[in-house]
Amino acid sequence: MASVVPDRLHGRLAALARFGALPGGGVTRPCWSPPHEAARAWLLDEIAGAGLRAWVDPAGNVFGGLGIDTFSGERPVVLTGSHIDTVPEGGMLDGALGVIAGLECVQAIHEAKAAPRRPLIVAAWSDEEGRYGSLFGSRAFCGNLDATRIPDMAAADGERLVDAMARAGFDAGRAPLARAPAGAVAAYVELHIEQGARLEEAGIPIGVVDSIVGVRRARVVFHGQADHAGTTPMARRRDAFLAAAEYALRARDLVVERGGERAVTNVGVAHVHPGVSNIVPGRAELVHEMRCPEADTLEALDGACEGLAREIAAKRGVRAEVRRLSATAPVACAERIQRAVEEAARALGLPSRRLYSAAGHDAQNLALVADAGMIFIPSQGGRSHRVDEASDAAAIERGATVLLRTLLALAA
């Protein structure tokens, strides 16, 4: 019977972590960057070396197929995977685990000559972390990439997606061609670290994801008046940064008070213009993000924060501009995938618990075109998007084994 080979699994995780490795630990490997493209080449070699068909689609998604090298409505596949890009100063498991464990499972099934009814494919989706656009690869695969917006897609530092993809040898304009034919995916299941502390604190080894938060991101810009920071009387200043500072603090409180326990918020980007010490800030830009698994709550918070920006601007004599950068809706995971994961865990004697995902994942796109679900394993200290992100070796092996059994059940 097919089984996961722990040494190979851990060895590949360590090998992948060397692409974009930081001196003190952790990884910076944004999509389309040189370390990411080197990791892609390595992954394609590993897939081929495992005896699987390896290919890349126009959105840069990497696939490894067991006896199949294309998607079609005639042969619905059981798909697994995640992503190999990371946030800046991220960890070695976020995304990588789902890809490497998925490869291990499909290879193990191949080597066991298990001959499941449905073809199996492992995927590495492009730019899940959204340097240029959140969940880019899985969005393209699921037909939700708006071709007209591609020329405008850019990183927070202004670098355009078309330029980044061109440097990596891709034509961004062709990315929408990555769309899979209708009915090509019978089921999708993704293994991921929890990135939170709920499983660890409860002592539960396997999380069965029942829903994934929706994420909204907006650029909130305050336009004030640049003035001499010495000679302009304090009462006459129209300081854009002070407006932004008040917004960051009050928007945080608003989301905590009105959003309930399952809503979170962050201001992770702030720029001040012209950005010199002796000029009153004339413009301040924030990127404000909110997440919630409940669509109505998310919508209400979004409206309330926009109102808050306008209220602060009016009070401070500046102008607020709120521009939506991205919005994903909360999604529910398929009941049959959840049951398959629970059954796989039970057969292995592993307790499991249903929980929602507080992070966005490629699975939320796949859920739009197929039955989709996720398996979580505990994250040490709940840490993620950090260089010290980690999970126990045994937890990783348990997760991969539950994934293997789930894939076999879904493909049977």
Added chain:
Amino acid sequence: MASVVPDRLHGRLAALARFGALPGGGVTRPCWSPPHEAARAWLLDEIAGAGLRAWVDPAGNVFGGLGIDTFSGERPVVLTGSHIDTVPEGGMLDGALGVIAGLECVQAIHEAKAAPRRPLIVAAWSDEEGRYGSLFGSRAFCGNLDATRIPDMAAADGERLVDAMARAGFDAGRAPLARAPAGAVAAYVELHIEQGARLEEAGIPIGVVDSIVGVRRARVVFHGQADHAGTTPMARRRDAFLAAAEYALRARDLVVERGGERAVTNVGVAHVHPGVSNIVPGRAELVHEMRCPEADTLEALDGACEGLAREIAAKRGVRAEVRRLSATAPVACAERIQRAVEEAARALGLPSRRLYSAAGHDAQNLALVADAGMIFIPSQGGRSHRVDEASDAAAIERGATVLLRTLLALAA
């Protein structure tokens, strides 16, 4: 008798404004930048064309001497001038007025063969706006440049002074050699726009500066914890940017409440690390500036703000690091210079008023080695450090004429 030639004065102001001119008006001409160095070359040509001796010292200060091309304790000079560098997106008068009007006055005295007792020199001081270090050129000239700190001097964007000067053909290590011999300057008087609205609102054409604010700048850094912005519970976050936001708002209120009418404050620089939307800020850096003409008040505010940073950090579970970037003490202008300016204005039938300067100026360094003072003319709407900075043509001519009479009186 010597008199200012208005067309030449305005013509040179317009000519200088073309170096680093912005498409919509205004100027960006930071010291050592290509536009600044082109302006320096132009200025040296103008000085020579005016029949004056032109030279540059190791700190990059430009001089135009009437019958003199060096500083010595044996021939004390009457000195005037200001600077030709600007803040980013600054105006065409801040600094430029004092240099061009000073050149006009010395040229007019030269052409009138007025033969004053003391030699006259017009100066353009390097990097008054402090891209790499506030009042750099006049600090070097007055012997207050610490040679050991030069290798570490850098712009807010990290560019080092030594590299910027090297590109412009200067050796930063030699800048302290610009120090003038003791007794070389008998008197210094600088014409400048007010950069505030007090003269305009009072309908007074000439301001006689009695003191100049001290300026303190500190880098205030909050060290928190970078975490996943979706999965980290709100209550467990140690968000460095929220601490910085609270500091900016509360430090502003503290200075306004405790500093009185003559203290001002600004946070003009803010950086968030790692600076991506889906990571809780692990580090946030501000540059906090305070100005006050009263030394005791400035000292007390400085201490109170450092305490505030620590209080906020403790409350929010982050760490505060406060590092002094620069500190200039408030200075008093020489009574005899103030009287000379008042007498010149009175002789011209122009009302004048004594006031303090809310901005730092090269005159505050000169005040440490000589009798120094300043003449202010009204700024339209009090605007400065802005592309629409302006003063009436007649106000400029009145200022230049008062400067001419003051220089003649001081040199007599």
